[in-house]
Amino acid sequence: MNAFASSPGAGGLSSRVGGPPSRGRLSSSPSRGRGSSLRTWRLGERLALIAAWAAGLSLCAITAAIVLYMGFRGIQYLRPELLFSRPQASLSQAGSGGFLDPLLGTALLTVIGIAIAAPLGICSALWIVEYGQGGRARQALTRVVESSIEIVAGTPDIVIALFGLALFQLHLLAFVSFTASGGGVYGRSFLAAGAMMSLIALPPLFVAVRDGLLAVPAHMREGAFALGKTRIATIRRVLLPAVRSNIATGVTLGVSRIIADTAIVVVLLGDVLRTETQGGLPGLSLLRGTGSTLTSYVYDNSPAGEGAAPQKAYAAAFVLMVFVLLLNLAVERIARAHSRSGGFAAGGGIV
Amino acid sequence: MKMHEVPPARAMHEIPQVRTTHEVPRVGTMHEIPPVRTIVLDRPPAPVRPVREREAIRRVAAPGPERLRLEDVSVSYGGASTLGRRGANAVRSVSLSIHQGEVLALIGPSGCGKTTLLRTLNRLIELTPGARRGGRILLDGEDIHELEDTALRARVAMVFQQPNPFPMSIFDNVAFALREQSRRRPHRRELEPLVVGALERAGLYEEVREDLHRPALRLSGGQQQRLCIARAIAPRPEVLLMDEPCSALDPISTSVIEELIGELRRELAVVIVTHNLAQAHRVADKVAFMYLGDLVEYGTTAQVFDEPRAPRTRDYVRGAFG
Numbered sequence: 001m002n003a004f005a006s007s008p009g010a011g012g013l014s015s016r017v018g019g020p021p022s023r024g025r026l027s028s029s030p031s032r033g034r035g036s037s038l039r040t041w042r043l044g045e046r047l048a049l050i051a052a053w054a055a056g057l058s059l060c061a062i063t064a065a066i067v068l069y070m071g072f073r074g075i076q077y078l079r080p081e082l083l084f085s086r087p088q089a090s091l092s093q094a095g096s097g098g099f100l101d102p103l104l105g106t107a108l109l110t111v112i113g114i115a116i117a118a119p120l121g122i123c124s125a126l127w128i129v130e131y132g133q134g135g136r137a138r139q140a141l142t143r144v145v146e147s148s149i150e151i152v153a154g155t156p157d158i159v160i161a162l163f164g165l166a167l168f169q170l171h172l173l174a175f176v177s178f179t180a181s182g183g184g185v186y187g188r189s190f191l192a193a194g195a196m197m198s199l200i201a202l203p204p205l206f207v208a209v210r211d212g213l214l215a216v217p218a219h220m221r222e223g224a225f226a227l228g229k230t231r232i233a234t235i236r237r238v239l240l241p242a243v244r245s246n247i248a249t250g251v252t253l254g255v256s257r258i259i260a261d262t263a264i265v266v267v268l269l270g271d272v273l274r275t276e277t278q279g280g281l282p283g284l285s286l287l288r289g290t291g292s293t294l295t296s297y298v299y300d301n302s303p304a305g306e307g308a309a310p311q312k313a314y315a316a317a318f319v320l321m322v323f324v325l326l327l328n329l330a331v332e333r334i335a336r337a338h339s340r341s342g343g344f345a346a347g348g349g350i351v
Numbered sequence: 352m353k354m355h356e357v358p359p360a361r362a363m364h365e366i367p368q369v370r371t372t373h374e375v376p377r378v379g380t381m382h383e384i385p386p387v388r389t390i391v392l393d394r395p396p397a398p399v400r401p402v403r404e405r406e407a408i409r410r411v412a413a414p415g416p417e418r419l420r421l422e423d424v425s426v427s428y429g430g431a432s433t434l435g436r437r438g439a440n441a442v443r444s445v446s447l448s449i450h451q452g453e454v455l456a457l458i459g460p461s462g463c464g465k466t467t468l469l470r471t472l473n474r475l476i477e478l479t480p481g482a483r484r485g486g487r488i489l490l491d492g493e494d495i496h497e498l499e500d501t502a503l504r505a506r507v508a509m510v511f512q513q514p515n516p517f518p519m520s521i522f523d524n525v526a527f528a529l530r531e532q533s534r535r536r537p538h539r540r541e542l543e544p545l546v547v548g549a550l551e552r553a554g555l556y557e558e559v560r561e562d563l564h565r566p567a568l569r570l571s572g573g574q575q576q577r578l579c580i581a582r583a584i585a586p587r588p589e590v591l592l593m594d595e596p597c598s599a600l601d602p603i604s605t606s607v608i609e610e611l612i613g614e615l616r617r618e619l620a621v622v623i624v625t626h627n628l629a630q631a632h633r634v635a636d637k638v639a640f641m642y643l644g645d646l647v648e649y650g651t652t653a654q655v656f657d658e659p660r661a662p663r664t665r666d667y668v669r670g671a672f673g
Contacts, residue, residue, distance in 0.1 A: 134480065223515040226475055227528045227582065228505035237527055242518045 074318020112194025121205035153203030161267035201254030212246025415451030456635035508583035514575035516567035553581035573604025
């Protein structure tokens with residue numbers, strides 16, 4: 001496939017690979033012959049055509065409306081100092097400070113979530129594709145694993161959050177959060193929220209890596225086996241490098257899921273105004289502590305929440321939206337750079 | 352970034368002791384059909400040779416010791432125990448012997464079991480679910496079933512129909528074959544001469560010496576295939592299996608690889624599966640003709656092509672079917 005896309009035609013006619021395209025190539029817009037006239041279509045088919053056009057265009061319009069409105073509001077209210085000042089408890093909007101803490105909370109939660117989800121997603125995709133094919137029992141297990149991930153992907157995040165709360169309020173897991181004076185485990189911390197966030201990030205990551213592995217042609221694996229390599233050496237030295245960009249795509253998609261999530265933050269991170277540490281150990285005290293993220297900050301300050309500072313909500317929402325747009329851009333960039341460098345076609349961005 | 356598909360004359364001269372019987376055709380003379388060539392060491396160039404004379408030369412390049420011996424090898428696909436029942440086997444009771452210093456061509460129509468037999472020789476067939484093998488295959492007297500598969504495949508290397516370089520640099524492609532053979536990971540400085548040596552033996556070094564760290568997937572198809580050959584011969588295997596190595600390549604790349612096969616014969620035994628009878632005629636010392644899983648005929652190239660014993664072989668090599 002790629003091997004031949006890059007081979008110079010008749011061996012030496014063009015001595016440079018990747019040079020200017022040859023002149024013989026078909027033009028991308030060939031002149032078309034006469035098509036069928038719309039007048040000859042049935043009414044139902046004409047309506048279907050109109051509906052298809054309308055659906056596509058209205059989707060564009062809605063997206064444009066969101067982006068433009070939030071952009072307008074964001075630019076109107078966003079001040080640089082908001083990014084660098086901590087929130088303050090205040091009745092007036094002017095005195096309520098910035099959203100440095102939610103910004104850092106989002107970053108920390110993302111790091112924790114991806115740190116858990118990435119190895120989990122990559123390893124399970126590797127297992128499914130490379131080890132899960134032999135034997136009927138293994139194939140059944142493969143199906144179970146795949147559908148469990150689908151179920152996790154389909155579970156509402158508030159349900160995941162609730163389960164996380166039940167889990168982390170167990171006394172066994174008291175060390176990750178704060179224990180109240182009565183002995184009750186608080187169950188809310190960056191670690192608890194990050195662990196549940198990893199479940200949100202896992203499905204897109206898993207799918208991206210799995211599709212990348214499935215797109216690696218079989219003769220690539222056989223090539224490694226034929227050199228006397230073990231399966232694990234093949235995975236480490238051939239397959240993982242081959243799906244590097246799929247991993248990057250998956251991680252990026254996972255990050256965008258995590259920064260967009262609200263329910264887990266509200267339930268499991270405490271959703272407090274300022275990041276608060278628990279215990280005396282540096283580092284761990286932050287992980288055991290509570291805080292907020294941009295999403296929960298937007299929620300709290302919006303008219304739907306306490307409604308104290310809608311302008312700041314708009315500013316924070318704008319920052320959040322810029323992040324998501326940048327991540328989307330990154331996903332496309334990775335996929336395109338990969339296909340240009342002679343990688344294997346694999347669906348990036350499919351969730 | 353200069354990448355000539357064919358090393359024009361220069362590279363050929365730099366390989367010692369090897370002379371080819373004709374100049375590689377340059378661009379522009381492509382419409383001329385290249386003459387039938389034999390690749391003979393230490394002989395002056397000559398165009399088409401009569402078969403008898405070619406045979407005489409081949410006898411001079413005497414085959415070495417026996418490397419692989421196939422005893423009554425059968426292969427079947429599918430879960431049920433079909434082994435032994437005629438009609439269900441992809442390969443039936445094939446016995447052959449493969450010597451160092453000779454090229455054995457497996458010919459036959461599609462689906463006759465050539466590739467299956469080839470993949471049995473390095474046990475790659477075991478990756479196919481449901482494949483079963485009967486009979487014995489001995490590598491230097493040892494049953495390959497007793498060897499670890501990784502150890503076996505380091506001794507019996509393989510080149511595939513599709514060039515399949517790994518998505519890494521040229522250097523790393525070859526180094527990958529050398530690394531991890533040993534527990535301790537060898538240093539780059541130790542690997543470098545081995546990698547360069549393998550690339551030289553595969554006739555690729557002159558074309559890529561400027562930048563060994565270029566991605567291998569940027570090479571042309573013919574170069575990729577020679578890289579795959581370099582990778583396969585880097586750990587000094589005893590047998591090289593080639594599964595239609597030229598069928599995806601243009602004629603010039605094909606002729607370069609055919610030259611290479613002739614040279615590699617010096618150091619190892621080559622088994623090549625080919626659809627292309629003319630290619631078998633050009634490169635092989637021995638030819639095995641398979642038909643529907645049976646080994647119909649096995650003999651020297653001249654004998655199989657010119658005086659076939661079985662009527663089916665005669666019909667096939669004359670193009671009556673296939």
